Structure formats: structure tokens, C-alpha cells
Amino acid sequence: MRRIILMLASCVITQLANSQELIILDSAKFSVCWLSLNTIKSQLIDQQSESKALRCYLVDNNKVSKQAVLGKYRWSSDSLIFESLVEPSHNTHFECRLKVEKMVTTKRFITPAKEKTYDPPEVVQVYPTVESIPLNILFFYVQFNQPMNPDFFDYDQLKLIESDGKVKQQVWRHEVNWNFDHTVAAILIHPGRVKRGIDYMENYSEVFVEGEEVTLHVGKAFKSESNILIDDSFSKNYSISSRDSVIPIVQFDQKLLPKSGSNSPLTISFSETMCYGSVLEGFRVLDKNGNSITGTIISDKGETSWRFIPDKVWEKDTYILEFNDYPADLCQNTIYRPFEIPDDVKLKNIEDIKRIRFSIQ
Helix, strand or coil, X not given: CEEEEEEECCCCEEEEECCEEEEEEECCCCEEEEECCCCCHHHHHHHCCHHHHEEEEEEECCEEEXXXXXXXEEEECCEEEEEECCCCCCCCEEEEEEEECCEEXXXXXXXXXXXXXXXXXXXXXXXXXXXXXXXXXXXXXXXXXCCECCCHHHHHHEEEEECCCXXXXXXXXXXXXXXXXXXXXXXXXXXXXXXXXXXCCCCCCCCCCCCCEEEEEECCCCEECCCCECCCCEEEEEEEECCCCCCCCEECCHHHCCCCCCCCCEEEEECCCECHHHHHCCEEEEECCCCEXXXXXXXXXXXXXXXXXXXXXXXXXXXXXXXXXXXEECCCCECCCCCCCCCCCCCCCHHHHHEEEEECC
16 A cells, blocks of 8 residues: 655545545645655656656646646655645645556645634724824724724724713714724714714714813724634823814925835825825825835824835836825825815815826936
């Protein structure tokens, strides 16, 4: 009996086929071991035909690749071991083929799914991170350390508590927006409590009063993707400043650009603290042909400074920094227009702000 051992992660399967035993064992790295080959070991070595006897192929949409998985072969006693040069991804289909003389045995298998984490989720950060916020603020953001399980009533897990312990009532719009991987929740104060001239909720005053101290409290009923509750609540204190109706100004210093051949960040600054989600979705970097440059955006200095770190090194070339209509301060005054004026009123020379060309040297 000859035996093949496929070493993968999180599953053990044994199958007998044509007197050959196939076993998938637990391992992080894909390797195949063909045991008890003492009778033909010398023949395989002399003919340098190990790679012909034992091969593995990627399977996509039930179609077997024509190209075998790249790897290396070695002998351990009378056992032939194949080791893949690349660790397989999760949920990847493979087919292994064992050829002895004219007989071919095949076995298909799937690498295990990515394991879910069962550690309790935690609140990583609450935005804005600054200590003082204007009384007409609209959005708060809660960032978690793992994907969460959204619920319609998640907004009810955030409380605004006054200094005397009283909880502010009828604050939130009954909707929570999540980012693509459910790690950041955006909670909106109902615009009827902020924007003047809206009749809805006219029986309520503005949420905040200038000069007061409030605490944003994140409750423990948020659940992770694995339905695990938050291990501990989270609180952040704010002082309330006056109403803000001034548009933020983009501050892009072309004297401080990164160098070509590096992954140094491109820094975009604003004249005031910005709404966290509006900037993350509010700009992109393009090459001179208009193709998007992929990268990571990180906020800094109380959300007044933002760093774009490209996935690939900068080339010595011309790029474009392009803004859409999203970037706004905490009160949703965008870089083009204040929050509380008609939509058709915009600043002059918008194109000077919307697309900024810069050159990397």
C-alpha cells in the first residue's frame, strides 16, 4: 500500500482508492508526502521523475489548471515529500495526482475557511478624537477591532450623557451606516435637531448647549460577526463649543511631497477637524492617465491631517489629487459650501480645489 499525505489546515480526511491511501493532515503549509517508496525510489531518483509522479493543480470553477503548483521535492527515508513554494489561500480548491506506472489516482480537496475569531470585540477609537466639538456636529464614528454584526437598533447603544448624569433624549437618526468590512459604525444626530429651518422635531431644542460638558457612552450590546458581545463599554468626554458654519480649507503643501522610489505618505491637511468618514471616502490619488492609485488613508492630528500611503512606491511622474463632494468638517460644511445654504450655491473656482496636480521627483 502506498500512502499520500496532504498537509493543510484544519481538516483530516482519509480515503482508500486503488490500494493507495490519501490523508489530509493539519498543517499551515501545503506539502504532500508519498510514503513507502523503497521499491521504486532509486528509479525515480535516477530518472529525476519525482515531479512527474506527484503533482498538484489549482481548481477554479471546477476547471483544473494546466500548470502544476510550483514546489520542491525532497526525500525523507523512503518517502517522497513535495512542498509548495506558496502557502495556499483559504477556501482554495486543489487536485493532487499520483501516477505509478500507468495508474493515476486523483484526489480533490479544499483548504479550510478562515477561522472566525471568538475573542470579545473592543472599541478601538471614537471619532472625533478631539476634546472640543461644535454644538452643530452631526456624525460620530465608532471603530472596532474586528468585523461586527450590524443591527437596526445599534444607534440605541450610544448615549450622550450630561454632566449631571441626565441622558439626552431623541438624539439619533434611527439608522447606522457601516463601512465595507463592518469595523466602523457611523451614527448621525438627527438633522432636525441641528439644522435650522427644519420643521421635523420642532418640539425639541438643539442637542447641545455651548459651554456644556457631555460624555459619549458606547454600550455593551454591540455584537461581533461571531455574535460575541463587547467585553467592556467605552466612554469619551467632550466640551461643546460654538456653532460652526465656516467651510474647511484644503491645505496641500507641494513643498512637502514624498520622493520617488519610496512609500512615504502624501499629506493632505485641512484648516479644521474633519468628519472622519467624509475624508476616507472623499478623495483619491490618480496617475497622469486618470487611473486610481491604491493605498491606505490614515487620520492624524485630531483629523486635521490625513496621510495617503500608496501600496506601491511613487514613480517620478505627475499625479492628481481629486476630491469629490464628501469632505466636510464636523458640521458637514464641505470644502465647497456651508451646510446651511441652498444646494445650488457653491464657491467660485471649484475646479481649483477639486483636482490638484503635483509632481513626484
